[in-house]
Amino acid sequence: MRFAISNNTRLDANPGASGKCPACGAEMVARCGSRRVWHWSHRGTNHCDHWWEQETEWHRNWKGRFPKSWTEVAQHAPSGERHIADVKTTSGHVVEFQRSHIDDAERSARERFYEQLISVVDGLRLKRDRKF
Numbered sequence: 213m214r215f216a217i218s219n220n221t222r223l224d225a226n227p228g229a230s231g232k233c234p235a236c237g238a239e240m241v242a243r244c245g246s247r248r249v250w251h252w253s254h255r256g257t258n259h260c261d262h263w264w265e266q267e268t269e270w271h272r273n274w275k276g277r278f279p280k281s282w283t284e285v286a287q288h289a290p291s292g293e294r295h296i297a298d299v300k301t302t303s304g305h306v307v308e309f310q311r312s313h314i315d316d317a318e319r320s321a322r323e324r325f326y327e328q329l330i331s332v333v334d335g336l337r338l339k340r341d342r343k344f
């Protein structure tokens with residue numbers, strides 16, 4: 213994730229920083245290596261949102277086109293189900309950036325959960341996608 217919560221503000225991952233997950237409140241670890249974009253991950257556990265996709269430069273570039281306050285917005289359903297929207301606008305539209313394959317059942321579940329969902333799919337992820 214790009215942001216964790218620290219002192220009631222959204223904090224970018226940086227070496228030595230500490231913060232909490234905006235969805236579940238768990239402690240987060242700032243991952244600031246050279247192979248992946250700097251990000252936060254849950255300390256010692258899996259991500260609390262099983263729909264969450266490993267973040268890449270592609271995701272980060274898309275999210276960067278929106279106001280910070282619209283990105284990585286935690287959504288809680290009355291059932292207790294929770295997910296983190298890549299982007300949620302002030303009008304309630306959710307934008308998800310998708311690079312990996314998801315099956316029809318998961319796509320339908322996401323559409324039900326978010327209601328006003330726009331999916332942006334990376335159509336150039338695979339080498340054979342580029343042969344046009």
Ligand SMILES: [Zn+2]
Nearest residue numbers: 233235236260
């Ligand atoms: Zn969490």
